[in-house]
Amino acid sequence: MPKILHTARYTGLPLEILQRACPEGFVVKTLDEASYEQLVKECVDADYFLVSGRLPIDQTVLNKSQHLKMIQRTGVGAEMLDTEEIKKRGIPVYVNAGVNARSVAEHTLTLMLATLKRLPQINMQVHHNTWKKQQTGVTTHELYGKTVGLVGMGHIGRLVASILQPFGAKVIYTDVVKQSDEIEKSLSLTFCESFQKLLPQVDVLSFHCPLTKANIDMLNQRTLALMKKGSIVVNTARGKLINPDDLYEAVKSGHILAAALDTHYEEPIKEGYKLAELENVILTPHIGGLSFEAFESMMNGAMGNIAAFEQGRLSELEGKRLL
Helix, strand or coil: CCEEEECCCCCHHHHHHHHHHCCCCCEEEECCCCCHHHHHHHHHHCCEEEECCCCCECHHHHHHCCCCCEEEECCCCCCCECHHHHHHHCCCEECCCCCCHHHHHHHHHHHHHHHHCCHHHHHHHHHCCCCCHHHHHCCCCCCCCCEEEEECCCHHHHHHHHHHHHHCCEEEEECCCCCCHHHHHHCCEEECCCHHHHHHHCCEEEECCCCCCCCCCCECHHHHCCCCCCEEEEECCCHHHECHHHHHHHHHHCCEEEEEECCCCCCCCCCCCHHHHCCCEEECCCCCCCCHHHHHHHHHHHHHHHHHHHCCCHHHHCCCECC
């Protein structure tokens, strides 16, 4: 019976969903603990990797995995994969492109609105019997009429732009690829040729691009200084796009009004994470793409790909192969 090794650790409802999605004729094993040592131990007899989490699939793991036929990502990011070593071995890698895009897009909008409306702070005030109606209300802001800058216009970026349309926000974007005139018109998009030129125009900056060696720390002390005083930053893409120390200083100084981050430079965040000290910074634990509906679709889609590969139905996997 082929073994699918899930390269992270799930318990409770996530584990139940994973087990329900496992195709008939396969066995799925999740790690007893989310450690590299446990991954090296369990990979020895694995036929398939179902990769989630951040444990590296590197040379050591691949050398131990003599039975490995295919690697399937639960999502789309590949930063945990040693792609050069995988290519050397000719092991195919498949991704779950777009499966949780709607969930991420909705989470992005939630963070934008929660930040502009100062929901965490105001919620806590009322919970503590503080009722300051006018004084509090005038410290909040509307999304209507704001200029939202989207960095990246892939599937998620386009969904965010679509969701923003009824709010009356102006949406500008930058990407390595300019969208067609038809898409720009349908989504009321304006293209900006560079990140640096986009920054001074936006009231809300939101990231939707992949992480590459070239864009690590792209939002830093220098680029933050280009932004309007009083603008906000939202990140549901990858944490290392933003230098956290520089963002902390910009928020603390008041140059950046607030920030909302679902992804972080290090995950899970560690004690002493300075951004966690600031009440006008909303932090969520990389859950943007993990609504119940999205998570179930991710597991079913990933397991379906593994079953199709095992049964030789490769035509069903066209467009899903990364390597």
